[in-house]
Amino acid sequence: MHNHFNKIKKKYFNNIGDKINLYKELKKIIDSLLVNKIVLDIGSGGHLFYDYSLAKKIIILDLSKTMLDESSNKEIVKVYQDARNMTKIKDKSVDIILIIFALHHINGKSYKESVISLKKTLSEADKKLLPDGEIFIVEPILNDLLFLFQKLIYKLTFFILNVFKTDMVFFFNEKTIKKHILSIFSNSNLEVSNIKINGWIDPLLGTFPGLIKIPSFFMPTSIKSFYVKKLGSSNSK
Numbered sequence: 001m002h003n004h005f006n007k008i009k010k011k012y013f014n015n016i017g018d019k020i021n022l023y024k025e026l027k028k029i030i031d032s033l034l035v036n037k038i039v040l041d042i043g044s045g046g047h048l049f050y051d052y053s054l055a056k057k058i059i060i061l062d063l064s065k066t067m068l069d070e071s072s073n074k075e076i077v078k079v080y081q082d083a084r085n086m087t088k089i090k091d092k093s094v095d096i097i098l099i100i101f102a103l104h105h106i107n108g109k110s111y112k113e114s115v116i117s118l119k120k121t122l123s124e125a126d127k128k129l130l131p132d133g134e135i136f137i138v139e140p141i142l143n144d145l146l147f148l149f150q151k152l153i154y155k156l157t158f159f160i161l162n163v164f165k166t167d168m169v170f171f172f173n174e175k176t177i178k179k180h181i182l183s184i185f186s187n188s189n190l191e192v193s194n195i196k197i198n199g200w201i202d203p204l205l206g207t208f209p210g211l212i213k214i215p216s217f218f219m220p221t222s223i224k225s226f227y228v229k230k231l232g233s234s235n236s237k
C-alpha cells in the first residue's frame with residue numbers, strides 16, 4: 001500500500017470535472033435512494049456529489065484520511081477504515097450502502113487476492129446492512145475478453161504500478177461482480193444498469209490523474225450500476 005489517494009487527492013479533484021454529467025446522473029439516482037435513511041458510503045473519498053441532507057444519517061468510510069478530510073461538514077460521520085474489515089460500523093445498523101468507483105481499488109497482489117477482497121467487501125457490507133437494506137454499487141466494467149487479458153497481465157501491472165509507487169487497480173467484468181453479489185446476498189433482488197458517459201474523459205483518474213484525456217467512446221470500460229435490495233429478515237446472517 002502506498003497511501004495512494006493521500007498523494008493524488010488534489011489532482012483527483014482537479015480532474016474529476018470531466019465526469020460532471022456522469023455524477024449528475026448518479027446524483028439523481030442516489031438522491032432518490034437515500035431519503036430518510038442511514039447511509040454508509042464506502043470509499044467515499046469525501047466526494048459528496050449527492051444531497052446527503054436528505055438522509056437521516058451519513059457515514060463516509062475510506063482508507064485514505066486525506067480523502068475523508070475533503071468533506072468538512074460536521075454532520076458527516078467519518079470512519080477511517082478498510083472496507084474489508086469495517087469493525088467500527090455496527091452490524092445491522094445501516095439502511096443503504098453506496099460503493100461508487102471504489103471496488104477496482106480494493107484488491108491485492110494477485111487476481112486471487114482481488115476476488116477475495118471483492119468477496120470480503122461485499123460480505124462486510126451485507127453484515128452492516130439491516131435485513132431489508134440496499135446496496136448501490138457503481139463500477140467501470142470490462143468486457144470478458146479485456147477482463148481475461150487484464151487477469152493475465154495482473155502481476156506485470158502490479159509490478160509496474162509499484163515501480164511508480166502507485167496502488168494496483170483491477171477492473172472486474174459484469175459476470176464476476178454479479179456472481180459474488182448473488183452468492184453473498186442470496187435472498188435479494190439485483191438490478192444491473194448502464195450509465196452513459198460522454199465528452200472527453202480522464203481514463204487514469206484514479207491512478208495518474210491529469211495525465212491524458214480521451215473521447216469517452218474510446219474508454220475500454222463501460223460504467224454499470226448494481227442495485228441490490230435485500231429481501232427481509234430471512235437473509236440476516
Ligand SMILES: C[S@@+](CC[C@H](N)C(=O)[O-])C[C@H]1O[C@@H](n2cnc3c(N)ncnc32)[C@H](O)[C@@H]1O
Pocket residue numbers: 005042043044045046047061062063064067081082083084099100101102105106206
Ligand atoms: C476513485 S476513488 C472514488 C471516490 C468517490 N467515491 C468518487 O466517486 O469520487 C476510490 C476511493 O476508494 C478508497 N479506497 C481504496 N481502497 C480502499 C479500501 N480498502 N477501503 C476503503 N476505501 C478504499 C480510496 O482511498 C478512494 O478514496
